[in-house]
Amino acid sequence: MIEKKQNGEKSVIEELKRAKEDLEDLETYIEEFSYFLPLAICAVNPPKFVIDVNQAFQKLTGYKASEIIGEPLDLIFSEKKEANLFLDQSQKQTAPRVKDLILVSRNKRKIPVSVSVSIRKDNKGNFIGYFLALNDISETKKAREKLEERVEERTRELEDSRKALMNMLEDVEDARKKSEEEKDKTLSIITNFSDGLLVFDKENRLSLINPQAESFFNVQSGDLIGKSVFELAGESNLSLLVNLLGKDIKGIFRKELKIRENLVLEISSAPMVIGEGELGVLVIFHDITREKLIERVKTEFVSLAAHQLRTPLAAIKWTLKMLLDGDLGGITPEQREFIEKTYKSNERMISLINDLLDVTRIEEGRYLYKPVLSNFENVVHFVINSHKDNIERRKIKLEFKKLKTKIPKIIIDVEKMRVAVDNVLDNAIKYTPPGGKITVTLDYLKKTKEIEFKIQDTGVGIPVDQKERVFSKFFRGANVIRMDTEGSGLGIFITKNIIEAHGGKIWFESEENKGATFFFTLPVKEEFTEFLKEF
Amino acid sequence: MANNKLTKEDVEKLLATPGKVRGVVFQTDAEYIRNKKGKESVAAIEKELERLGCPIDYKSIKAISWYPLGLRVVSLLVIKNIFNLQDQDIEEMGNLAPKYSLIVKLLMKYFLTIEMTYKESPKYWEKHYTVGKLETPGYSLEKKYFIVRIRDFKVHPVLCVYFRGYFKRISQFLLKDAKNFKTQETKCQFSGDPYHEIVITWE
Numbered sequence: 001m002i003e004k005k006q007n008g009e010k011s012v013i014e015e016l017k018r019a020k021e022d023l024e025d026l027e028t029y030i031e032e033f034s035y036f037l038p039l040a041i042c043a044v045n046p047p048k049f050v051i052d053v054n055q056a057f058q059k060l061t062g063y064k065a066s067e068i069i070g071e072p073l074d075l076i077f078s079e080k081k082e083a084n085l086f087l088d089q090s091q092k093q094t095a096p097r098v099k100d101l102i103l104v105s106r107n108k109r110k111i112p113v114s115v116s117v118s119i120r121k122d123n124k125g126n127f128i129g130y131f132l133a134l135n136d137i138s139e140t141k142k143a144r145e146k147l148e149e150r151v152e153e154r155t156r157e158l159e160d161s162r163k164a165l166m167n168m169l170e171d172v173e174d175a176r177k178k179s180e181e182e183k184d185k186t187l188s189i190i191t192n193f194s195d196g197l198l199v200f201d202k203e204n205r206l207s208l209i210n211p212q213a214e215s216f217f218n219v220q221s222g223d224l225i226g227k228s229v230f231e232l233a234g235e236s237n238l239s240l241l242v243n244l245l246g247k248d249i250k251g252i253f254r255k256e257l258k259i260r261e262n263l264v265l266e267i268s269s270a271p272m273v274i275g276e277g278e279l280g281v282l283v284i285f286h287d288i289t290r291e292k293l294i295e296r297v298k299t300e301f302v303s304l305a306a307h308q309l310r311t312p313l314a315a316i317k318w319t320l321k322m323l324l325d326g327d328l329g330g331i332t333p334e335q336r337e338f339i340e341k342t343y344k345s346n347e348r349m350i351s352l353i354n355d356l357l358d359v360t361r362i363e364e365g366r367y368l369y370k371p372v373l374s375n376f377e378n379v380v381h382f383v384i385n386s387h388k389d390n391i392e393r394r395k396i397k398l399e400f401k402k403l404k405t406k407i408p409k410i411i412i413d414v415e416k417m418r419v420a421v422d423n424v425l426d427n428a429i430k431y432t433p434p435g436g437k438i439t440v441t442l443d444y445l446k447k448t449k450e451i452e453f454k455i456q457d458t459g460v461g462i463p464v465d466q467k468e469r470v471f472s473k474f475f476r477g478a479n480v481i482r483m484d485t486e487g488s489g490l491g492i493f494i495t496k497n498i499i500e501a502h503g504g505k506i507w508f509e510s511e512e513n514k515g516a517t518f519f520f521t522l523p524v525k526e527e528f529t530e531f532l533k534e535f
Numbered sequence: 536m537a538n539n540k541l542t543k544e545d546v547e548k549l550l551a552t553p554g555k556v557r558g559v560v561f562q563t564d565a566e567y568i569r570n571k572k573g574k575e576s577v578a579a580i581e582k583e584l585e586r587l588g589c590p591i592d593y594k595s596i597k598a599i600s601w602y603p604l605g606l607r608v609v610s611l612l613v614i615k616n617i618f619n620l621q622d623q624d625i626e627e628m629g630n631l632a633p634k635y636s637l638i639v640k641l642l643m644k645y646f647l648t649i650e651m652t653y654k655e656s657p658k659y660w661e662k663h664y665t666v667g668k669l670e671t672p673g674y675s676l677e678k679k680y681f682i683v684r685i686r687d688f689k690v691h692p693v694l695c696v697y698f699r700g701y702f703k704r705i706s707q708f709l710l711k712d713a714k715n716f717k718t719q720e721t722k723c724q725f726s727g728d729p730y731h732e733i734v735i736t737w738e
Binding site: 020045046049064065 | 635
């Protein structure tokens with residue numbers, strides 16, 4: 001019995017001994033586990049005092065165990081209320097909860113940490129505290145903040161880009177509206193333009209015809225838009241126009257075209273160019289019917305007046321001539337002097353009337369030519385000779401430069417051509433002061449088959465601001481008027497018309513007070529029939 | 536070094552003290568000294584204890600193992616003598632001991648509420664000592680005091696000082712918003728009282 005009791009006690013002691021060893025092993029294990037665990041862990045009692053920490057916790061917070069144990073947990077957090085609330089709320093949860101908080105280390109460094117809380121309960125289920133695991137998320141947070149910054153930056157960039165794009169779109173929209181407005185404005189101008197307009201594209205297809213042009217030619221734009229010049233030639237109302245423009249729509253300037261009895265158009269065409277690119281051709285029709293009518297009436301009036309004046313002037317001339325010739329009896333020297341002056345004035349009047357009649361004939365298209373094959377050099381000689389006395393009287397030196405090569409004969413109206421040469425020579429003599437020089441040159445331009453006439457003087461010249469009007473009717477330079485010289489202002493106008501009627505061109509160069517040089521060219525027609533085509 | 540060195544006779548007498556104590560008290564003593572006087576300081580204590588014929592290897596002490604109560608008093612007195620600790624140092628040592636105590640950590644389940652803590656305190660004593668008895672005659676949160684009594688524990692006066700700090704810490708673990716904790720031994724067996732009575736107050 002005693003032995004049995006002793007054995008029982010021995011067995012209990014053995015069990016206690018084993019239990020003690022197990023507890024000691026467990027203690028060692030917990031210590032080692034706590035020491036090596038890299039995660040910062042602390043145990044907190046229900047009133048939220050820190051009651052234990054591991055090595056990692058001490059390393060993370062900078063607090064030694066002896067410093068932090070026994071201190072309230074919120075000592076290590078900057079958001080104290082939030083930390084306490086987090087723990088309180090965790091009591092209601094069974095699963096561990098996680099929250100990001102800012103840990104304030106012993107040296108006041110703020111460290112973002114992810115805090116996991118697990119509730120401790122005893123074997124009866126009573127709440128006995130918390131376990132907290134603190135994970136340093138500085139790097140993660142930095143990376144996240146950096147990422148957020150980048151996202152924010154990128155978002156800002158995108159927002160800026162979006163704004164820039166919106167601005168561009170607004171600008172484009174504004175530009176489009178302006179362009180539309182400009183287009184509407186242009187269309188409005190074109191539509192309401194008093195002149196007729198045709199626009200051909202680069203392929204010479206009609207791309208626009210305004211209402212005025214439709215009215216001029218009695219056509220509808222819908223029937224014509226998109227048609228080529230060749231196709232337009234088939235339209236009877238447009239055939240005259242197409243003949244004038246040609247297949248390639250040549251450049252023309254102020255060509256007159258009589259469309260019907262009461263409609264005369266002045267037609268000009270010009271290429272439409274933007275930068276170096278050609279968009280097409282613009283053809284403008286200006287209604288000059290009224291101007292032509294007025295001009296005709298005026299010309300008829302001048303013609304009538306001139307004719308009516310010429311008859312009594314002729315009578316006066318012959319009466320004065322008879323007086324001067326003594327057919328009506330003797331006259332005193334004083335009477336002769338007066339009659340001679342009157343005779344000269346009458347002659348000038350007759351000359352003016354003749355010029356006016358020439359002009360009216362030109363304008364009426366009745367300036368008839370008598371073309372014959374002639375030597376133009378002889379015409380020049382004739383005119384120079386007719387002015388010989390006058391040239392000598394005015395003490396002007398005249399040189400006629402003859403060519404070494406023989407000038408071919410050309411077909412001209414000799415009488416009119418004398419008038420043409422006479423007008424330019426007469427001007428040169430009148431406007432060159434005594435002692436001056438006049439040089440007449442004749443040349444043959446083989447390349448263009450033209451005779452070139454040039455008359456150069458050392459006279460008063462033409463003012464720069466008046467050069468454009470030289471070939472107009474009744475033009476007389478301001479400097480010439482001041483000289484009180486005679487002249488109707490019709491000579492150069494008549495000459496120009498004579499030269500152009502012969503297919504030639506006329507132009508001049510001049511510098512005021514240094515002289516003027518007039519040029520004209522006449523084509524050398526090989527065939528008479530070719531020449532006749534011009535008339 | 537203190538002048539009143541323990542003799543081997545003193546040690547023998549102390550070692551004859553009945554009762555046992557958990558090894559954790561040696562650990563907390565060593566931890567305190569290590570923190571206060573440096574790592575090498577523990578070696579000095581061990582050397583003195585060896586000289587006195589009761590060697591202790593503090594590293595090998597197990598917190599939950601039982602050790603002679605007398606040895607624990609010798610350890611405390613040696614520490615006190617070597618580092619010339621005053622009463623306030625001993626009280627501080629007692630105050631910090633719960634921080635390092637594994638037993639305290641394990642017993643935290645009794646610290647759920649003040650009421651529970653107070654009620655369970657006798658068990659807490661039993662977890663540490665095989666002799667003596669802890670009583671909890673009363674407390675008032677309104678008047679801000681706790682009273683604890685220890686009966687049948689006439690071991691050495693140095694422990695009276697030590698316990699003043701120790702029970703202060705236990706109170707500090709419970710009252711979060713309180714401050715200025717003070718403890719006073721109002722009765723002591725060494726003064727002829729039937730028990731030790733410690734009153735803890737706070738503001």
